Amino acid sequence: MNEITPTDDSQATVSDETLVADQESRNLALLMWIGTIFLSFIPGLVVYLVKPDDGYLQDQSKEALNWSITAIIGYFAGALLTIILIGPLVMFAVGVVNLVFGVMGAMACSKGETYRVPWALRLIK
Numbered sequence: 001m002n003e004i005t006p007t008d009d010s011q012a013t014v015s016d017e018t019l020v021a022d023q024e025s026r027n028l029a030l031l032m033w034i035g036t037i038f039l040s041f042i043p044g045l046v047v048y049l050v051k052p053d054d055g056y057l058q059d060q061s062k063e064a065l066n067w068s069i070t071a072i073i074g075y076f077a078g079a080l081l082t083i084i085l086i087g088p089l090v091m092f093a094v095g096v097v098n099l100v101f102g103v104m105g106a107m108a109c110s111k112g113e114t115y116r117v118p119w120a121l122r123l124i125k
Contacts, residue, residue, distance in 0.1 A: 021056035021112045029060040029109035037102035041068035059114060062124045064105065067117040069124075071098045 035043030044064035078091035108115035
């Protein structure tokens with residue numbers, strides 16, 4: 001797992017073991033995770049496409065995209081399971097987990113740490 005060592009807020013550097021995030025990167029990552037709660041994959045995709053040179057934002061946008069895709073699959077499975085009447089429960093559970101993981105991601109990014117969602121499918125590497 002990558003560790004963040006906040007040293008100087010004037011630059012963001014990427015290495016194999018350490019990602020250093022400046023304040024702007026942390027703020028954008030925070031907004032991206034909060035946006036992921038409400039707008040699904042759109043904030044992660046926008047950050048992933050607009051900021052290809054920032055290693056910290058690339059890492060967190062990939063994680064947010066992976067989680068959003070996982071949540072969409074969960075919602076789709078819940079929609080299919082409405083046939084046997086447990087779909088609304090599944091969709092509610094996915095919504096609660098989406099809220100919790102989005103808040104946890106936002107809190108980690110506000111401190112400049114990387115965040116990994118435990119149950120996300122790692123489709124984007």
